[in-house]
Amino acid sequence: MSSTTELTATSLLRFATAGSVDDGKSTLVGRLLHDSKSVLADQLEAVEHASRKRGQEAPDLALLTDGLRAEREQGITIDVAYRYFATPRRRFILADTPGHVQYTRNMVTGASTAELAVVLVDARNGVVEQTRRHAAVAALLRVPHVVLAVNKMDLVDYAEPVFAAIAEEFTAYAASLGVSDIVSIPISALAGDNVVEPSAHMDWYGGPTLLEHLETVPVGTDPSVEPARFPVQYVIRPQSAENPDYRGYAGQLASGVLRTGDAVTVLPSGHTTTVAGIDLLGEATDVAWAPQSITVRLAEDIDISRGDLIAAGPVPVPTKDVEATVSHLHERPLRAGDKVLLKHTTRTVRALVKEISYRIDIDTLEQRSGAEGLGVNDIGRVVLRTAEPLALDDYTDNRRTGSFLLIDPADGTTLTAGMAGEAFGGALAVAEPQAEEGDWV
Amino acid sequence: MTTATASPIERSDNPFALSHLDALEAEAVHIFREVAGEFERPVILFSGGKDSIVMLHLALKAFAPAPIPFSLLHVDTGHNFPEVIAYRDRVVAEHNLRLHVASVQDFIDDGRLRERPDGTRNPLQTVPLLDAIETGKFDAVFGGGRRDEEKARAKERVFSLRDEFGAWDPRRQRPELWNLYNGKHAVGEHVRVFPLSNWTELDVWQYIEREAIELPEIYYAHERDVFARDGMWLTAGEWGGPKEGETVQRRLIRYRTVGDMSCTGAVDSAAATIADVITEIAASRLTERGATRADDKLSEAAMEDRKREGYF
Numbered sequence: 001m002s003s004t005t006e007l008t009a010t011s012l013l014r015f016a017t018a019g020s021v022d023d024g025k026s027t028l029v030g031r032l033l034h035d036s037k038s039v040l041a042d043q044l045e046a047v048e049h050a051s052r053k054r055g056q057e058a059p060d061l062a063l064l065t066d067g068l069r070a071e072r073e074q075g076i077t078i079d080v081a082y083r084y085f086a087t088p089r090r091r092f093i094l095a096d097t098p099g100h101v102q103y104t105r106n107m108v109t110g111a112s113t114a115e116l117a118v119v120l121v122d123a124r125n126g127v128v129e130q131t132r133r134h135a136a137v138a139a140l141l142r143v144p145h146v147v148l149a150v151n152k153m154d155l156v157d158y159a160e161p162v163f164a165a166i167a168e169e170f171t172a173y174a175a176s177l178g179v180s181d182i183v184s185i186p187i188s189a190l191a192g193d194n195v196v197e198p199s200a201h202m203d204w205y206g207g208p209t210l211l212e213h214l215e216t217v218p219v220g221t222d223p224s225v226e227p228a229r230f231p232v233q234y235v236i237r238p239q240s241a242e243n244p245d246y247r248g249y250a251g252q253l254a255s256g257v258l259r260t261g262d263a264v265t266v267l268p269s270g271h272t273t274t275v276a277g278i279d280l281l282g283e284a285t286d287v288a289w290a291p292q293s294i295t296v297r298l299a300e301d302i303d304i305s306r307g308d309l310i311a312a313g314p315v316p317v318p319t320k321d322v323e324a325t326v327s328h329l330h331e332r333p334l335r336a337g338d339k340v341l342l343k344h345t346t347r348t349v350r351a352l353v354k355e356i357s358y359r360i361d362i363d364t365l366e367q368r369s370g371a372e373g374l375g376v377n378d379i380g381r382v383v384l385r386t387a388e389p390l391a392l393d394d395y396t397d398n399r400r401t402g403s404f405l406l407i408d409p410a411d412g413t414t415l416t417a418g419m420a421g422e423a424f425g426g427a428l429a430v431a432e433p434q435a436e437e438g439d440w441v
Numbered sequence: 442m443t444t445a446t447a448s449p450i451e452r453s454d455n456p457f458a459l460s461h462l463d464a465l466e467a468e469a470v471h472i473f474r475e476v477a478g479e480f481e482r483p484v485i486l487f488s489g490g491k492d493s494i495v496m497l498h499l500a501l502k503a504f505a506p507a508p509i510p511f512s513l514l515h516v517d518t519g520h521n522f523p524e525v526i527a528y529r530d531r532v533v534a535e536h537n538l539r540l541h542v543a544s545v546q547d548f549i550d551d552g553r554l555r556e557r558p559d560g561t562r563n564p565l566q567t568v569p570l571l572d573a574i575e576t577g578k579f580d581a582v583f584g585g586g587r588r589d590e591e592k593a594r595a596k597e598r599v600f601s602l603r604d605e606f607g608a609w610d611p612r613r614q615r616p617e618l619w620n621l622y623n624g625k626h627a628v629g630e631h632v633r634v635f636p637l638s639n640w641t642e643l644d645v646w647q648y649i650e651r652e653a654i655e656l657p658e659i660y661y662a663h664e665r666d667v668f669a670r671d672g673m674w675l676t677a678g679e680w681g682g683p684k685e686g687e688t689v690q691r692r693l694i695r696y697r698t699v700g701d702m703s704c705t706g707a708v709d710s711a712a713a714t715i716a717d718v719i720t721e722i723a724a725s726r727l728t729e730r731g732a733t734r735a736d737d738k739l740s741e742a743a744m745e746d747r748k749r750e751g752y753f
Contacts, residue, residue, distance in 0.1 A: 010460065010461050011458060011459070011460065011461060011464075012459075012460075012461035012464045012465070040725070040726055040727055040728045041726040041727055042727050042728055043728060079596050079611065079614070080596075080616075081592075081595045081596050082588045082595055082638070082639070083595065084588070084589045084639070084641045086641070086643065090461075091461040091641075091644070093639055105616055106616075108616075108618070109616045109617065109618050112618040112619045113618075113619060113620075220455070220457070220458065220459070222455065222457070223457045224457065233471070233474040233475060233477075233478050234474045234477050234478045234504075236504060236505075236506075236507045237507065238506050238507035238508070240506075240507070242506070243506050243507075246506060246507075250474050250503070250504070251471075251474070252467060252468075252470070252471040252474075252620070257457070279505070279506075281466070281470065281502040281503070281505065282502050282505035282506065289457045291459070291464065291467050291468075292459070292463070292467050293466070293467040293468075293470035293471050293474070293503070295505075306478045329616045341625075343621055343623065345621075346475070346478060399619065400619065400620070403618070403619045403621065404621070405618065405621050405623060407623055407625060411625075411627065412602075412623065412625025412626055412627070413615065414615040414616055414617075414623045417616070417618045
């Protein structure tokens with residue numbers, strides 16, 4: 001019974017991996033799952049069986065993660081997959097994102113919910129274009145923690161100077177993009193050095209193994225230092241004999257802490273009132289915090305519906321003019337003049353793409369002309385006009401209330417992921433070298 | 442070398458820390474409420490198995506003190522465990538729920554489906570399921586599927602768009618970012634919704650323990666007449682087992698999953714309480730499906746292929 005209770009008390013870390021095709025990402029993921037004893041006998045047996053059928057001698061751990069027929073046939077990963085494993089200290093949700101250059105959107109998808117990103121490099125190649133791209137995506141999505149995993153240390157004789165030079169170059173680059181927590185770890189995914197077990201070959205390294213770091217990195221933000229943001233999802237009105245007058249606003253706290261008695265503003269209307277009560281899934285409570293799902297009752301009976309934002313602290317000014325950095329996800333390009341739907345928190349409104357200001361070359365961080373619109377996997381800057389005002393925070397301040405989707409109104413396709421405000425939290429302007437060509441817009 | 446440029450704040454004593462179960466619960470409730478806010482006619486697939494029981498429990502909490510704004514749909518294979526059907530009817534009555542039943546047996550009786558030579562009825566569920574979705578005009582269908590169950594499921598979205606044939610096309614999936622779920626769909630299409638996507642078998646059991654959720658008795662150790670087929674213990678019964686050459690024996694067993702009797706295997710177990718079960722699965726070297734589901738062993742892509750046809 002006691003072991004059960006210990007397991008229940010663990011925290012949850014969502015993290016993403018990024019790496020180029022030959023950096024050994026599948027091997028690393030396989031190693032993490034295998035060495036943390038998260039691969040069970042029948043899964044391993046299935047992989048061994050499939051590997052033998054393909055004429056491979058050793059079990060191909062990549063087959064653990066390639067779940068679709070097309071992926072196995074082509075030997076590539078075409079989509080984000082989610083993996084689950086646990087240690088006695090923590091539960092992990094791993095967004096396993098394919099590393100091909102053309103799959104920027106997959107890394108964006110994985111990074112959007114991640115609290116930590118593992119960027120993998122090959123020790124023999126060091127920081128390459130793809131590494132900078134992964135660092136840039138992690139910075140753009142405001143992933144709070146980044147791990148540089150310098151892989152294949154076995155192929156460079158476990159040499160400290162090789163690792164130190166790569167770590168220094170990467171750290172300087174990622175820090176310039178606004179990534180505040182960067183930890184570099186020398187590993188060999190193939191041999192198992194510093195992944196789960198400490199390496200016997202690198203006694204010069206005094207830091208944690210990758211798993212140890214994943215187990216101890218702080219998760220979550222501190223809600224007490226954030227303003228409260230509560231998008232209303234659904235109005236609960238039982239109108240039953242026991243609850244004739246109950247009127248509660250159901251939702252998930254996007255940030256901050258909410259207490260009974262707090263003064264709040266309802267946006268976009270701007271009405272102010274106080275919190276009369278909070279119900280945590282059926283139980284009354286005095287205090288709730290992000291990311292709890294709760295139901296809030298207010299002191300005054302004001303007109304509130306799905307899509308409204310209940311906010312405390314400094315509240316955003318609702319606007320119909322949205323400037324944002326976006327990651328375009330679909331083969332259908334996004335062009336100036338396009339009419340789209342914009343989904344922000346629980347509110348979906350009509351929007352017009354007024355301007356595609358520029359495209360960001362994610363490798364050089366230079367701004368390029370956005371005249372032809374944004375193609376799939378492009379990251380760029382757009383100006384939108386919405387039919388109704390939105391209570392947006394800067395994405396830099398709040399990943400939940402600063403993010404949105406653009407949706408094709410014709411068929412509901414998800415087109416674009418958007419982040420309100422300055423890209424890279426404004427760090428880009430400082431980090432950016434002067435572009436040589438004059439194709440600014 | 443650790444090169445942290447900013448030392449992270451140590452929050453081990455953070456009063457606002459959420460356990461992994463709290464985090465998963467908050468996420469699942471958010472998903473239920475999104476569906477209630479965005480769809481016209483959602484329905485919860487309810488098999489009487491532990492995942493659908495946990496789903497129902499979460500839905501009840503999500504809308505308290507109001508009743509859940511969804512009805513239930515059970516695809517009855519005709520080869521169900523009687524304990525599970527009894528449990529289903531008890532829950533429906535207790536919470537005053539509306540239950541739709543789609544019956545595989547009806548489809549076989551009137552010729553719309555044919556019994557398979559191997560007697561397995563699990564794959565036959567797809568046709569009555571899609572028929573019930575069409576007839577009921579359901580636009581959102583909650584399923585208890587978890588991504589840890591199977592590698593094709595690991596690729597599925599929380600909101601999974603199905604075309605007018607109920608089919609899943611992995612290459613046409615919408616990217617899913619942050620917690621912004623896109624439920625837009627054309628008339629005739631529907632969305633499968635998986636609130637337990639990020640839960641594992643162990644999470645489900647730990648949650649059952651924490652919330653003291655009652656389950657059908659077959660999840661706990663009991664003596665039963667079983668026979669061996671394809672390396673699994675199947676329940677002897679009128680559904681078609683044992684065949685010639687298969688011998689019935691009485692064993693102490695329990696079930697890790699609940700499904701059609703023809704393809705759901707039991708495991709040898711003396712686990713009589715929730716805590717026993719948690720200890721047992723934490724130590725198990727077999728996955729839930731590997732241990733108990735015959736139909737997933739048919740081919741490497743069995744689940745993917747069934748899902749493409751509209752299976753949940």
